[in-house]
Amino acid sequence: MTTRLRATRRQFLGYGAALGGLWIASCVGAAPPGASTSSSGPRRGGQAVIYITHPDTLNPVISPVSTTIYNTPFFYSGLTRPADDYQPQADLAESWTASPDGKVFTFKLRQGVKFHDGQPFTADDVKFTWELISHPDNVTGRQIAGFFSRVVGAADYTAGKATEIAGIKVLDPYTVQVTLTDVYAPFLTISAGQPILPKALWKDVPVKQLAAHPASRRPVGTGPFVLDTWTANESIVMHAYEDYHLGRANLDRIVSLAVADQTTGFGLLKSGELDAMGLYSSVPIDNYEELKNDPNLEARPVPGLANMYAEFNLRNPLFQDVRVRKALSYATDRGALRNDLWRGQAQHINSPIHPAFWAANPNTTTFDNDPAKAADLFAQAGWKRGSDGILEKDGQRLRFKMQTIQRDYDVVLQEQWKKQGVDMQVERMDFGSFWAPLYLQGKTELAGLNLPFGLYLDPDYPLTGYFSSRLNRNKYKNDKIDELIPAATATLDREERRKRYFDFQETLAQDVPHLWLGVPNEIWGIRKGLVIPKKQTGYLTIRAIKDWYREGKS
Amino acid sequence: MSRYWLGRVLQAIPLLFAVSLAVFAVLRLAPGDPSTLLADPAYLNEQQRAEIQSSLGLDDPLPVQYVRTIAGIATGQLRSFRTTEPTVTMLGNALPTTAAVGLMGVALATFAGLVLGSAAATRPGGRLDRGLGLAVVTAISVPTFVIALFALRLFAEQWHLLPASGIRPIGSSAFDPLASAPHLVLPVLVTAFPIAAILARYTRDAVGEALAEEYVRTAHGKGLAERVVLRRHVLRNALIAVVSVVGTITPLVLGGSVIVESLFGLPGIGRITVQAALQRDYPVVMTTTLFSAVLVIAANLVTDFIYGLVDPRIRLA
Numbered sequence: 001m002t003t004r005l006r007a008t009r010r011q012f013l014g015y016g017a018a019l020g021g022l023w024i025a026s027c028v029g030a031a032p033p034g035a036s037t038s039s040s041g042p043r044r045g046g047q048a049v050i051y052i053t054h055p056d057t058l059n060p061v062i063s064p065v066s067t068t069i070y071n072t073p074f075f076y077s078g079l080t081r082p083a084d085d086y087q088p089q090a091d092l093a094e095s096w097t098a099s100p101d102g103k104v105f106t107f108k109l110r111q112g113v114k115f116h117d118g119q120p121f122t123a124d125d126v127k128f129t130w131e132l133i134s135h136p137d138n139v140t141g142r143q144i145a146g147f148f149s150r151v152v153g154a155a156d157y158t159a160g161k162a163t164e165i166a167g168i169k170v171l172d173p174y175t176v177q178v179t180l181t182d183v184y185a186p187f188l189t190i191s192a193g194q195p196i197l198p199k200a201l202w203k204d205v206p207v208k209q210l211a212a213h214p215a216s217r218r219p220v221g222t223g224p225f226v227l228d229t230w231t232a233n234e235s236i237v238m239h240a241y242e243d244y245h246l247g248r249a250n251l252d253r254i255v256s257l258a259v260a261d262q263t264t265g266f267g268l269l270k271s272g273e274l275d276a277m278g279l280y281s282s283v284p285i286d287n288y289e290e291l292k293n294d295p296n297l298e299a300r301p302v303p304g305l306a307n308m309y310a311e312f313n314l315r316n317p318l319f320q321d322v323r324v325r326k327a328l329s330y331a332t333d334r335g336a337l338r339n340d341l342w343r344g345q346a347q348h349i350n351s352p353i354h355p356a357f358w359a360a361n362p363n364t365t366t367f368d369n370d371p372a373k374a375a376d377l378f379a380q381a382g383w384k385r386g387s388d389g390i391l392e393k394d395g396q397r398l399r400f401k402m403q404t405i406q407r408d409y410d411v412v413l414q415e416q417w418k419k420q421g422v423d424m425q426v427e428r429m430d431f432g433s434f435w436a437p438l439y440l441q442g443k444t445e446l447a448g449l450n451l452p453f454g455l456y457l458d459p460d461y462p463l464t465g466y467f468s469s470r471l472n473r474n475k476y477k478n479d480k481i482d483e484l485i486p487a488a489t490a491t492l493d494r495e496e497r498r499k500r501y502f503d504f505q506e507t508l509a510q511d512v513p514h515l516w517l518g519v520p521n522e523i524w525g526i527r528k529g530l531v532i533p534k535k536q537t538g539y540l541t542i543r544a545i546k547d548w549y550r551e552g553k554s
Numbered sequence: 555m556s557r558y559w560l561g562r563v564l565q566a567i568p569l570l571f572a573v574s575l576a577v578f579a580v581l582r583l584a585p586g587d588p589s590t591l592l593a594d595p596a597y598l599n600e601q602q603r604a605e606i607q608s609s610l611g612l613d614d615p616l617p618v619q620y621v622r623t624i625a626g627i628a629t630g631q632l633r634s635f636r637t638t639e640p641t642v643t644m645l646g647n648a649l650p651t652t653a654a655v656g657l658m659g660v661a662l663a664t665f666a667g668l669v670l671g672s673a674a675a676t677r678p679g680g681r682l683d684r685g686l687g688l689a690v691v692t693a694i695s696v697p698t699f700v701i702a703l704f705a706l707r708l709f710a711e712q713w714h715l716l717p718a719s720g721i722r723p724i725g726s727s728a729f730d731p732l733a734s735a736p737h738l739v740l741p742v743l744v745t746a747f748p749i750a751a752i753l754a755r756y757t758r759d760a761v762g763e764a765l766a767e768e769y770v771r772t773a774h775g776k777g778l779a780e781r782v783v784l785r786r787h788v789l790r791n792a793l794i795a796v797v798s799v800v801g802t803i804t805p806l807v808l809g810g811s812v813i814v815e816s817l818f819g820l821p822g823i824g825r826i827t828v829q830a831a832l833q834r835d836y837p838v839v840m841t842t843t844l845f846s847a848v849l850v851i852a853a854n855l856v857t858d859f860i861y862g863l864v865d866p867r868i869r870l871a
Contacts, residue, residue, distance in 0.1 A: 049724055056591070056636040064594050139605040140592040208609075212638040232637070232647060233821035234720060255724055260816040260825065264706075264719065268819075271710040271718045432586020432834060435595055436603075452594075465597045 046550030047253035048530050051265045051277040052542070054236065054258045058227070059216035060195040061133045064143035066305075066455055070279055073543050074238055074254070075116075076195030076221030077245075079107055079126065079176075080188055082457045082543060084536060085358055087494075088188040091246070092121065092196060092222060102183040102492045107192070109174040113245045115198045116219075116226045123170040128199035130168055130191075136160040137207035147191040150184045185489045185497060186458035193457055195221060224249045224546040233258045250549035263287075269297065269525045278524030279538035280305070285343055291525050298528060301345055301521035302538055303355050306450040308409055310402065310515040313444050314475040318400055323381040325512040329367040330374035331420040337409055337518050345521040351505040352462060354454030355519065356536040358494065359501035364509045366516075374420050383421075391421040399423040404448025405434045409517055442473050454537055459501060460489050467508065476513035562858070566851045573847040574840070578620050581836050588612065588635045588834040610635055623840050632837045634830070641841035644826060648842075651721050652822035655738060655814065656807040659745030664800060666750040671757025671796075672789060678762060686754055693751030698810055702744045702817045709740060716740055719819030741818045745810055749803050756799045760792035767791070794865045801857025805850050 055067040060076060079093035093107040113121040132138065134145040134154050148154050152167030167179040180187065201220055205213050217230055222245065225238040236256040240249040257274065259265040259281065266287045268274040277283060282304070283291050291299045312319040319325060334348045350366040353359050367373070383391040383398055391398035402424055404410045410426045417424055424446070429438070438444050453462050463485050464470075469477035481504065488500040508514075522538050532548050535541040589606035590598060607613050611622065626632025630642040637644075674683040693701075710718035717723075722734045764770065765788055773783045811824030823842050830838035 057638075063592065064597075065592070066594065139602070139609045142602045142605065143593055143597050212633065216638070231821070232639070232644065233825060234722075235724065257719070257724065258819065258821070259719065260819055264817060264819060267706050267711055267718050271714060273710075273718060273720075273724060430586075431595075432584065432590075435590065436587045437585050440600075462597075465599075471599070 042250050042531070042547065042549040043551070044248075044250050044549070045252055047255060048251055048275045048548060048550070049255045049257060049273065051257050051259045051268070051274055051281045052279045053281055054233075054256070057211060057216045058219040058230070059197075059210060059213075061129060061144065061197060062138060062140045062210050062216070064141065066280065066452070069455055070539055070542050071236075071256075072195050072219070072221075073223060074225040074545060075219040075223040075227060076197075077223050078193040078195055079109070080192045082189060082193065082540065084540065086189060086356075086457055088192065091193075092126075093192065096188070096192075098492060103180045105178045105180075105187065105192070106171075107176045107178070109176065110245055111174055113222055114243055115201075115222055116241060117198065117201065119198050119200050121196070121198070121222055122173040123176045124173070125196050125199045126176045127165075127168045127170050128203065129194070129197045131157065131165055132197065132202065132207065132210075133194065134158050134165060135207045138210070140211070144194065147186070147194065150180045150182055150187070152179045152181055183490045183492065185492050186456075186460050188492075189457040190461065195223075197221070225254060244546065246546060249546040251545075254545070266291070266525065269527065270294070272296075272527070274525075275527045275530045276524065276532060278302075278522060278526075279542055280522075282521070283523040283525040285345055285520070285523070288343060288345060288523055291523070296528050298524075298526040300524040300526060300532075300534070302524065302536065302541070303347065303454070304520050304522040305354070305452055305454045305537070305539070307349075307352060307354075307453055307519050308406060308450050308517045310404075310413065310517065311444075311447040311449065311474050312476075312513055312515075313442060313447065313473075314513065315442060316400070316445055318398070319446075321381050322512060323377045324383070324398075325515075326367050327374045327377035327381070327420070328417065328422065329512055329515055330370045330377065331417050331422065332413065332515060332517070333369040333416055334366075334517060335369065336416070337412055341408055341412055342518060342520045345523065346518040347521075348516065348518045350509050350516050352451055352453060352466065352508070352514075352516070353459045353501060353505060354537075356454055356540075357459045359459040359488075359498055361502045361505050364502075364505045366509065367512065371420060378421070385421050389421055390423045397423060399425070400445045401425045401427055402446040402448050403427045403429055403434060403438055403444045405429055405431050406448045406450060410448050413517075439473060442475065447474070455539055458489075460485075463488075463504075467513075474513060476511070478507065478511055480507050481511075559855075559859075562855055566848075566855075569851060570844065570847055574624060574844055575620070577840060577843045578623065581834070581839055582616065584834070586834045588836060591636055591833050591835070623837060626837070627841050627844060632841065634838050635835045636830075636833060636838075641837045644838060645823065645841055645845055648821055648823045648826050651820050652808075652811050652815070652824060655741045655745055655820065655822065656811060658738065658742045660749065660800070660803060660807060662742060663746040663749035663753055663803075666746065667753025668757050668789075668796070670750070671754040672761045672784065672792070674754070675758045675761035675765060676784070683758070686758065690751040690755045693748040698744060698748060699813045699817060701747060702740075702814060705740050705744055706817065721820050737818075737820075741814050741820060744814055744818075745807060748810075749806065752803075753796065753799060757792060757796050760795035761788055764788045764791045790864075794861065797857065797860050797864055801854055801860075804853035805846075808846050808849065 052070060053067050055071040057063050057068060058072060058075060060068055060072040077091050079091060080088035081091040083089045092110055092113060094110045096105055096107045098105055109123055115121060130148055133141050134148050134157055136158055145158055151165055153162055153165045154167065156162040157165045169177045171177055198220055201215055210216060219227055224241055224244045226241045228237040228239055230236045235258060239253050240251060242248055259268060262281055262284050265274065265277045265281055266283050269277055288299065291297055312325055314320055338344060338346045338348060347355060349355050349360060349362060350364040351360060378391055382393045386392040398421065402410060404426060407428055414424050414426055439447055451462055451466065466472055467481055468485055469482055484500055484504040488497050488504060491497060526532055529551050531551055532541060533544045535544055588610060589603050592606055593602060611619060623632060630640055632641045633639060634641055634644060670686055674686045677683060706718050709716045716739050717737050721737050722730065770783060770787055773787050811822055812828055815822040815825035816828060826838060827842040
């Protein structure tokens, strides 16, 4: 380094950007809920210093990214909110009815609710917000607009062919009626749960300038907390909203710290500067033992929101034979992944439906860890061991590349499969190099990635994009899957939906277009004295923010 | 003389141009796509991606984008892709933190380096000299982030002596130097440590060389006190070598700020640059790197100017 100092002063330019690569934090996911043991009941008062990754904006209508989704419930409410079993519960809507054909919902709104700026909440705000989401100029909100695309007239409105969405009717100041083109079950959970903005504040802001408007960083909603300050890269400070319509929060104040990464966060938790971390800011698995052994801290694993998997690109002839895919699944020891790599803090479900959902079938068939069956299937498919132990068929070796953004299970798979005569090369990539240039173009061989799931409130959300033959990227096509995905949302009967999802999961499992490897837990670390209700996921834990409280004296 | 300095300043313009072009090119060559920041990439379809790209102006020809970026920085109108804040505002908000930590770190390092280095030089091979040698090797071979993590572990987690993160008490947004002071201790020390070690080493060598000069022997010969010889004859001559090193540490401090600010949770330029680079927030990276380039060039000019002050022989006619 001294010699470089002598050499030239200017070569240090851009040094900073290069070092940035060091700080790509590894993300660990979540696990099962337990029972609460607090002795004193909820009391009012006190504050909590928490770490959940800061958002880029607090305007929910323009930002379908996860940081926005889990930071906005502090400040906003929707017509419905999720119960612990993900049934829609009354929030800004007091009640609702569905027409017999399931296509018309009539929401009765709660009266006397006020936005944080004192303006009354009415049905106009609902129609306004839902139209803002679907507005032609709201290009970053398109994914949210997707939740309203089945509303009559929404497509025309987004295409600029109509001045309003005909299917959203304000019947009186406290009644909204929505007419859908088809039955769409997630409407009550996802769509009607979207945060409502005050029309009075936003109606004159050009939609293209929503993001730059100051109120996008200074939210005005009807949620349990009111923003005090948001200092970039430092903190978001908020206080309890006295008039919150579901009852004032127990805590007086919440400080959400901007923390560089999870390791730093854990340091802050240990030093007493943080009271809780967890949602998308899991305690690193390396610190789990230390967390558990600290008498001042509670370790609480919940199921994470990332399903680790490998995806076969079915354009590749190697993978077109289902026996080869199944054999590779049999060659995979998921128990070893769970116990060694994720130190027991993970669960395997052979399904892209989050385990917290009512629709998840934990008993979906898995072809797991059976070397004999793997060898047998390879043989049936015509692959025989060559002189160096690698499988061969017609002079071709079973050799392929895994392009991966997961830097954990890739080498374990490589090792496990090698024993079965599979020669897999691993190419580790960063997200930017992997996603748009390679994966979306269908140019990967075996793709190593994770399925983000469980953040939206209905199991439908990731399914169409990842598994329908119309939108998936690995050329997987099964007509039954293509029918089941929409069929599962086409009834409001949850039992019937569950059956269709079970069918979907089993059908997908038998085709093995993906290898589901495990869902690492999201580990919450909580300083004793702060009581956080136990919920199935980190997101639901945040949604219960009003029930968090401090024990004893503040 | 003033023509010379004017020339030096003018030389900076093509240099800045080259730097900005290089950064712009590197950013665009790096794979990745800013539109995935604004939407959920997992569910982003091609048409939505194109719409977002277009709303960010990313579908314009590259030269147009380049000119717009530079003009935007100059006028303060350029906005972050992610937060839509003007990048100049973000830079302005981050600057005080980086400046405070950097300047205090350099000041501390210079002081410690000069004192330790000259003390070691007067007793070559002594205990201090050998200790310094060890400290220098440590400082140079152990990366900053390791030192920072050790400091955090001990001072914040183990002994609870100092706060581990932030620039002021948690939840406060008011500026209060007293309240911020404990937050600055560790970052300043970590910033100063490697620089102090390097400076001490240079000072030791320069002082050692000066001590062997004949004029020092003469000074001793005419009966001057050791302290006076050291201050008036040795240090002043040794300083020129040291000044040249101080000039080179500006980029070192800026580069170090990336690590120090990330680890200590400081809202400074290094931290926003890293975030922006990882998230392909081109406008922010362009703004902060250009600013850093200006700073480094300015530091070099100042260094050369100070040469003249310390050593009249270098003054230009």
